[in-house]
Amino acid sequence: MQKAQTWRELLGTILSDSREKQRLSDELGVTPITLTRWISGESDPRPQNLRHLLDVLPQYREQLLDLLRDETNLRELIEPLQDNTDKAIPSEFYARVFTARASTTENLRFWSTCNLILQQAIEQLDPERLGMCIWVVRCMPPSGPFNKVRSLRESVGLGTPPWGGNLEQQAMFLGAESLAGNVVTLCRSGIIQNLDEEHNLIPASRVEYEKSVAIYPILYAGKIAGVLLVSSTQYNHFLSQRRTSLIQNYADLIALAFEPEDFYAPEQIALSIMPSHTEQKSYFAHFRQRVTDTMITAASRHQPTNYLAADQEVWQQLEAELLQIPVHEQQQ
Structure with a gap:
């Protein structure tokens, strides 16, 4: 097949399949006639439609971006569509983490270190605030x-709209049924680019607004303490x-937020x-009251x-209660 010279020509080739044309029409919320006008040059897609077009055609994303750069009247529209994620964590931020970790009391070290790192991470990973937790x-x-x-x-969490800023009040358990559980068990990362299409292929415990997810293990000396879970409102993010x-x-x-005893060998995971x-x-409806009651007792x-300590005790109580629910009752 001859290489397309313009993005419109490439789109025309893609949409020569009537089923693909109907799929894009449904995904983008535009009529097939509108797609035909984009191909012919009679009209240009709106910025939000252009972004969505690249999302629903991930295999053609880079090629479309290259061709779009050549079209003068659309060049300005594609600037925000390019991946402007910084390549690396700023070196000065590492110094901030080391300083904070050294100066924070033991009781607050985990939460404060995690919160500091997550604030920096979400600024770098979602600079346009498209929606991430x-x-x-x-x-x-x-x-x-x-x-x-x-x-x-789920321990410490931050989000950008439509998720709230501080997510800790929404924290719950994950287990073997989740992608996070799969990552912990195998000690290797897991990524789902489209939860609508891939939810039957990979273990997943999905939350509202989540379209794609990336999960990486938190490791130290061959042991694991948990995962860093990043969810996006965008497909193929x-x-x-x-x-x-x-x-x-x-x-x-x-991993610097954890103590050595927080990491577990693979044979300790079940x-x-x-x-x-x-x-x-x-079960979590009266969580704070249970913590208070534990302290009073x-x-x-x-x-x-x-x-x-009381917070941790209540988490352990809730874990025991939830694990007593038979699996067949959970699925009803």
Whole structure:
């Protein structure tokens, strides 16, 4: 096949398949006649349609971008469509993390280090604020008759609209049914570019607004503490090697927030299936009250505890309760 000379010619070749033309019409929310006008040059796509066009044709994205640059009246429109993710974490930011880690008290070190890193990460990974959320998901302490890590908990999270800024009040459990659980079990990254199409192929526990997701393990000395989970409202958001390499770098950096004892060898991991987020919500409805009650009970026994210890105790109680739900009941 002869190489297309313009983006319109390339689009015409792609849409010569009537089924593909109908698919794009449905995906973009435009009529087939509008697509024909783009191809003929009678009209130009609006910026949002141009962005969406590149999203729904990921295999042609770079070729389309190259050809669009040659069309003078569209050149300005494609500037925001190019991957402007920075190549690397700024060197001065590493210094900030080291300083913060050295000067923060032990009780606050994990949360403050994670929060600092996630703020920088979301600024770099979603500079146009298209919609992204990032979670540090950590392994729960070993438990049960075999003393294994049986689930993961969403721990520290930040987002850009449509997700809220601080996501910690929405934190719940993930298990073997999730892509995060798969990443922890295999100790290797997992990426889904289109959750609508790939949800039956790869384990996934999907949340509202999520269209694509990239998850990288948090490792130290061959052991794992959890994952860095990045969700986007955009399809195919993690096609860029630059972007995924940056996420990998942040996963490596976030390892500094954990203590050596927070990392577990592969043989210590035996994840169970956890109920869906919808099912878990009723268990978390009175979470803060349970933490308060735990602290009051400890004080009444003359064994006062701090908030972080009480918080961890309630997480462990909830994990035990959720793991008692039979799998067949979870799926009903």
